[in-house]
Amino acid sequence: MKDVATEKPRRGRPPVSDEQRERQRLDISRHAVRLFAGQGVAGTSGEQIAQAAGVSERTFWRYFPHKESCVEPLLTQSVDAFCAVLRAWPAELELIDHLRAAYTPVVDSSAGDVDSVLDVVRLTHGEPALRAVYLMLHERAENALVDVLARRLGQPADAIDVRVQAAAMSAVLRVATDDVAQATVGGVTSGALDGHREQLARALSLVLRGLSQATTSA
């Protein structure tokens, strides 16, 4: 009959835009991470985070279901940037070349958050609750990669080879990220980020080479 979202004679206060909501979450995220780094996750209460971010505790809990998920908006920046680059991967290019050309490691639109993102990654060691949301995030990325690979290989998204490739890629991304976070404890240098990209590109293209042999030979 009618489209789902069309012809809305909208009447009251419009719901807040997704981007604005995401910006709000990111803002809270920054405060939360600073507190987490300073006094640990267990030592930081939801009330503290809310107060630091300048919202009431009630609305804080509306933005985040658990306090550990406060790190998600910051981390998402890094992971989503990688996924976006992958989505823009032209069919005629080797992955390694595409990454060299288009991937600026942790930075994307994140800009000033590079240090914070790496801080969080380091925090995830020794803070199991944070590590868990980190892993969940990478699994979300994995699903995004499934779509990209399925389209590229012309296979259904539930094909086992596609899912294996995607899982391997997101796993590689994770260890490379952990590695660069470890390497930049004393501050980020552009050299470290370049090295990270090289390492990631090399490992990724090898994983894909090994597996596409399977795909094409099967």
Place this chain on the structure above:
Amino acid sequence: MKDVATEKPRRGRPPVSDEQRERQRLDISRHAVRLFAGQGVAGTSGEQIAQAAGVSERTFWRYFPHKESCVEPLLTQSVDAFCAVLRAWPAELELIDHLRAAYTPVVDSSAGDVDSVLDVVRLTHGEPALRAVYLMLHERAENALVDVLARRLGQPADAIDVRVQAAAMSAVLRVATDDVAQATVGGVTSGALDGHREQLARALSLVLRGLSQATTSA
């Protein structure tokens, strides 16, 4: 001077053995999983689990830090079995052959828990909290794999190639496990388990082939 654990004139009640503690945890785990499957995680309280398992709520919380970690003992059976097989991988054998010879997919010492384990794996979809502990568990397995691979390749355990291989392997294991859980919704058949092993062995050996090219050529 003296060894750490030797010459103990132990006096009072001896602490309970690790195996016994683990058996107790496993027992509680079974009850918890049944409840989780029946009424969801959120709908199951710690008190309920404790009561079902026949212990006080207080001691229940001593055995499990969060109620979601109740699934861990059951899941560990499956993951640990795989790690044990990998540890016993003889140097002269191809991985795929070793797996065919020594790996009985989800079953090991688990024996009667196969269905429960697969139930939990299915539960992790749609129950994010359970999925998180599932992923954490696979990361523990990943670290175990790092040791195995480091010894086999004669490289330090923190070598990037070793960690990439281990991560890829544990990711493949996870995808394959999810897959067999999905395939056995209506009950396990030995054929399904065999197919699972074949799939896993194939994908794994390909990941390793691709990456050991990197290792040997670098």
Place this chain on the structure above:
DNA sequence: CGCTTTCTGGCAGTTGCTGCCAATAAATCT
């Protein structure tokens, strides 16, 4: 300005989980 809808904050209440203490259990020593 009235009307409508959405967002926020406050409050009460439930549940997850921890610290503390008394009671019990399992071992050794006399």
Place this chain on the structure above:
DNA sequence: AGATTTATTGGCAGCAACTGCCAGAAAGCG
């Protein structure tokens, strides 16, 4: 056997993590 020592258990109190409910404030529109 009984005293002693150490480990585990269970009960209770209490805090922190959330959630549901409701009354306002805010943001659009005629």
